[in-house]
Amino acid sequence: MQQVISLLVENKTGALMRITGVLVARGYNIESLTVAKTLDPTLSRMTITVDVEPKLRPQVIKQMNKLINVLQATDLTESPSVAREMLLLRVRTTMESRTAVLKEAEIFGARVVDSSVEGFAIEATGDPEKLDEFIDVMRSYGEIDVTRSGLLAVPLDQKKLRLAPPIVRGAAPIEEVHYEKELV
């Protein structure tokens, strides 16, 4: 089963390696992964889709949170969120079917980004199931090439971001943090 994880990560050397490394070492197969800087350029937002048994989902989040470069790991699989994916598709069409292809693209809300005598390059966004359907439809018109972005997701409820405070050397660290998740 697919788990959708949203990560807020320090934009540091090796951060991506640590995250993928932990997932691979624990045997969770990564289905898709997207990374980009946030408004704060020192941070990155990642959306990762992993193939994992449902009962292991909390463990995956805990393993992510354990990484020092990860500020926050959130499981979006069942929490309110919007997930979208983008694809770029090239389809070879015959002259006769060009109009039909354009019509189909319009139905799916896709945009033609390049046109040539051989066919079109089309950009589409949507949830992954919709994109699957779009691919199926386009395939019926001719040979296609597809590149997908992987899932991007944003939570609809804002989770409070808890950050560790700076620690003054020589003074007792401030450690009044309670772990309140997973209570019975």
Place this chain on the structure above:
Amino acid sequence: MTKAANTPAGELMSGAKMLLECLVREGVDVIFGYPGGVTLPFYDALYDHPIRHVLVRHEQNAAFAAQGYARSTGKVGVCCATSGPGATNLVTGLVDAMMDSIPIVALTGQVSTKLIGSDAFQEADTFGITRSATKHNFLVKTVAELPQILHEAFYIAASGRPGPVLVDIPKDVFQGQGHYSPVSSIHLPGYKLYTEGHTGQIRRAAQMIWEAERPMVYAGGGIIHADAAAELRELVEIVDAPAVTTLMGIGAMPGTHPNYISMPGMHGSYAANMGMYESDLLIALGVRFDDRVTGRLGSFAPHAKVIHVDIDPSEISKIRTADLPIVGDVKRVLEKLNRVLEELKPEMQPKKSAGRIAWWKQIRTWKEEHPLEPSYSLDEIKPQHLISEIDKISKGEAIVCTDVGQHQMWSAQLIRFNAPRLWINSGGLGSMGFGLPSALGAQYANPDKLVFAICGDGGFQMSIPELATLVNYGLPVKIVVMNNGYLGMVRQWQELFYNNRLSQVTLDNFPDASQLAGAYGFKGRTVARPEDLRAALDEAVADPGPYLLNVLVSPNENVYPMVPAGGAINEMVLGPPQPVAV
């Protein structure tokens, strides 16, 4: 304290000097290491610096020695290696520290930043290779960031769930000049520490403990790391509960305490395993439900509810679902829990007292039915005999470091410790060759203590180079080789599960102990007769220097009780098959 940014630029110095300044500020007094090409600038700065350096004979042993230092003191151990092969040789020691949550900082040299990625001489991707071998690792890219990273490394290694941290430092960073001013604060916004247990959960835990009829305290390495042995003992005494300690937790309870049962698990005692199996409440403190403890998970403590206290949230419900999880530093949690238990005691204790009396009676019966006791023979030295003699000499006070295998299990079963940080062994990773170098580090940190390195004849032969180091630094480690001529634990499994087809487990040509030790300039001898054993051990202990005692023990002895891999813990094999009367 003024912020670094506000202070005028500090003294101009090299990265190597800066590193030493930082180590001094972290209270480091010794580095276990081995020099090489890219660490030359560092070793040059170390030449006339007060921080001491122990030159081991192999980098893996530098990491093990740093662990022996850390495990016996609770302080961060430091090891150092050069780039490439030096760094890769550290890896086993790092993974070992990772598995047992031991705070060490490893400093590795790296080729100059300009050469990184060019397949330069002695270049290895240390940062990538040690990603999964460490709690966290750093690659330093400029002199300016070196002090900050160093202090972050020490903080990460020692805080929360401790672990190894590696700092990879390119040669030009050692050589480069920078203005050093002491680091006044560090900020790791994503480093999540949960130390205070949830008050409501602690109160619920106290109620569950008083409501249980057959409670069992299951304490592990977390107690030792948190220095919570006193709080653990207080809990056990308030509740009058029986307690078992895992392989990593040995020493958390005094070995002679009336409530202490022993170690559970694959080679745990009958009483400990039956107690876990029949318990109705496991009070799991700083443990991770290792497969060597639980056996077949479906049959592990099937009647018990579980209270699980751990500082690492990812350990909670990883293996066994916790009915009542408490994330926090086990010392702080136990301090609070003990107060609530005392508060509830007058009201709640009488309710289950009949059940508790029956429970203790049952446990005592199990202990009497199948005690862990040494076996003796007049013809040969039984391994258990050897270990029990060491127990008698130690009187619970000596530091005992072991390798991995049969001797480790017998030591865990039969040597009793009065305090934590005396029992040092490679628990999670099970690294052979751990005993001698860890004893080296422990002896260095505890010059006045009696330190035993109990090794198998296999593990000892992996650590022979460090005999020179012992002599070099005057470290009077007493090496006791339990020599059965086999890789004993593997032989035991081949005998029991592979039709006694002994494949590649015979270790012939063990060197003569007195000649081997003599070649290094200290004393050694071989003992084969049971009547000579005690005198030989006494002689070893009385000798002012290191000592190598090679003890020829009965070769075919197996460790019992034994829970076969994948078996249930209440279905132990208690001893060798008895001859059937005809």
